[in-house]
Amino acid sequence: MAATILVVEDEPAIQELIAYNLKQAGHQPLRADNAEQALHLVANALPDLVLLDWMLPGLSGIEFARRLRADKRTRSIPIIMLTARSDEQDKLQGLETGADDYITKPFSPRELNARIKAVLRRRAPEMTDDMVQLGGLKLDPASHRVSGNGEPVELGPTEFRLLHFLMTHAERVHSRTQLLDQVWGDHVFVEERTVDVHIRRLRKALEPTELDGLVQTVRGTGYRFSTN
Amino acid sequence: MAATILVVEDEPAIQELIAYNLKQAGHQPLRADNAEQALHLVANALPDLVLLDWMLPGLSGIEFARRLRADKRTRSIPIIMLTARSDEQDKLQGLETGADDYITKPFSPRELNARIKAVLRRRAPEMTDDMVQLGGLKLDPASHRVSGNGEPVELGPTEFRLLHFLMTHAERVHSRTQLLDQVWGDHVFVEERTVDVHIRRLRKALEPTELDGLVQTVRGTGYRFSTN
DNA sequence: AAACGATGTCACGAGGTTGTAACATTTGCT
DNA sequence: AGCAAATGTTACAACCTCGTGACATCGTTT
Numbered sequence: 001m002a003a004t005i006l007v008v009e010d011e012p013a014i015q016e017l018i019a020y021n022l023k024q025a026g027h028q029p030l031r032a033d034n035a036e037q038a039l040h041l042v043a044n045a046l047p048d049l050v051l052l053d054w055m056l057p058g059l060s061g062i063e064f065a066r067r068l069r070a071d072k073r074t075r076s077i078p079i080i081m082l083t084a085r086s087d088e089q090d091k092l093q094g095l096e097t098g099a100d101d102y103i104t105k106p107f108s109p110r111e112l113n114a115r116i117k118a119v120l121r122r123r124a125p126e127m128t129d130d131m132v133q134l135g136g137l138k139l140d141p142a143s144h145r146v147s148g149n150g151e152p153v154e155l156g157p158t159e160f161r162l163l164h165f166l167m168t169h170a171e172r173v174h175s176r177t178q179l180l181d182q183v184w185g186d187h188v189f190v191e192e193r194t195v196d197v198h199i200r201r202l203r204k205a206l207e208p209t210e211l212d213g214l215v216q217t218v219r220g221t222g223y224r225f226s227t228n
Numbered sequence: 229m230a231a232t233i234l235v236v237e238d239e240p241a242i243q244e245l246i247a248y249n250l251k252q253a254g255h256q257p258l259r260a261d262n263a264e265q266a267l268h269l270v271a272n273a274l275p276d277l278v279l280l281d282w283m284l285p286g287l288s289g290i291e292f293a294r295r296l297r298a299d300k301r302t303r304s305i306p307i308i309m310l311t312a313r314s315d316e317q318d319k320l321q322g323l324e325t326g327a328d329d330y331i332t333k334p335f336s337p338r339e340l341n342a343r344i345k346a347v348l349r350r351r352a353p354e355m356t357d358d359m360v361q362l363g364g365l366k367l368d369p370a371s372h373r374v375s376g377n378g379e380p381v382e383l384g385p386t387e388f389r390l391l392h393f394l395m396t397h398a399e400r401v402h403s404r405t406q407l408l409d410q411v412w413g414d415h416v417f418v419e420e421r422t423v424d425v426h427i428r429r430l431r432k433a434l435e436p437t438e439l440d441g442l443v444q445t446v447r448g449t450g451y452r453f454s455t456n
Numbered sequence: 457a458a459a460c461g462a463t464g465t466c467a468c469g470a471g472g473t474t475g476t477a478a479c480a481t482t483t484g485c486t
Numbered sequence: 487a488g489c490a491a492a493t494g495t496t497a498c499a500a501c502c503t504c505g506t507g508a509c510a511t512c513g514t515t516t
Contacts, residue, residue, distance in 0.1 A: 421493090424493065425494095425496095427493095427494090431494095432495095445494090447492065448491090
């Protein structure tokens with residue numbers, strides 16, 4: 001895991017509790033008492049996920065979420081909202097604003113962790129550090145290591161992310177555009193053909209292990225990771 | 229999936245939100261703030277589906293839908309309308325004008341995606357990435373693979389699209405013109421006989437699996453995929 | 457300052473893909 | 487049987503796609 005998680009919660013006790021739990025789970029909590037402060041933090045460094053209390057003094061949680069969604073840079077950050085009760089009204093409005101999940105207080109640390117993990121997996125399975133093992137290839141996000149048939153494989157950062165994405169979305173074709181969006185980020189402007197070059201570098205790095213065939217070209221469409 | 233979806237919505241925040249969600253779901257959003265702009269976009273390239281806000285400044289959503297339905301070229305584009313409230317009046321008028329579905333604000337991304345998928349499945353199954361399995365032939369759009377009686381089948385891009393369309397519209401005859409429109413796309417001018425050649429190539433590719441008989445000629449009319 | 461690794465872009469060539477025309481064959485009809 | 491229209495089949499040139507190596511840039515390390 002090791003995700004940076006922004007906690008926006010005005011109640012100090014609850015904020016403390018959540019932050020402690022996140023730390024226990026291996027995440028790095030960022031804290032904010034209100035939306036303004038949260039916006040400041042986000043301006044400095046992007047969190048991987050936001051835990052957002054819906055009832056905030058000043059700028060509301062809904063408005064904060066809206067702003068995150070409005071900015072290209074922060075648009076893709078997953079949001080889990082914390083609601084006081086199972087308030088259907090909040091829930092609806094929250095989901096409309098683009099929250100990925102909600103959790104009603106009181107909640108157990110276990111439940112919170114489960115939802116965080118689920119959201120990270122759903123939004124971006126490649127953000128999780130579950131080990132991926134497919135067709136003789138093993139990729140471990142936690143240790144940032146890759147091995148093919150036992151032999152270690154050296155990859156550059158981009159090739160690592162690319163392989164990670166492909167392996168967590170195997171048996172599917174991905175267009176260059178999709179790969180750029182998912183691996184490079186959707187706010188980056190790069191030539192589509194750049195993908196080819198990195199695919200090439202990835203294959204080259206896999207060659208010594210004879211596993212370069214797993215990364216396949218689908219002519220006219222894109223690339224695919226497949227064990228067939 | 230990977231459908232091109234035109235979003236006609238004057239509220240920037242909502243437009244942004246929808247576009248973002250569509251992208252996440254693997255679609256490619258086109259945006260228009262008003263009906264005029266939307267008409268321009270449509271003139272250039274046909275979207276696979278239109279998300280249409282009913283309340284628009286200037287030319288209304290209803291009028292826009294009417295125009296789409298009036299033109300032969302755009303008549304078959306599925307439309308999902310976005311209504312402010314569950315306004316029976318709008319709903320009736322919308323469905324009458326030819327909308328395929330409606331969704332009332334506020335709506336969750338999940339609900340929107342579900343409706344899009346449902347409409348596509350009904351109106352343009354070839355845009356979906358559901359696997360198609362018919363008469364011993366299996367075609368999987370997601371992995372971009374085809375197999376006949378278990379054996380893999382190699383197809384060029386055009387043959388793949390052609391087979392996909394035929395299989396998702398089986399037991400129906402399609403004229404060469406229809407196939408050109410649906411498989412080659414609009415705004416393309418190609419000889420009708422070209423279809424014959426690709427049918428031939430498709431059959432040839434299917435020959436090794438003995439499944440080439442599924443692609444049938446209907447003399448004087450066109451071609452048909454049939455398991456009989 | 458020099459060296460290095462990572463990255464994005466370009467240019468070139470091999471090979472796959474496509475549309476068309478030309479010719480062959482089949483089909484329906486008289 | 488004989489004919490004309492429709493379809494099957496093949497060959498091919500134009501075109502497109504992708505793999506590949508080279509190179510410039512940038513930020514960091516030595």
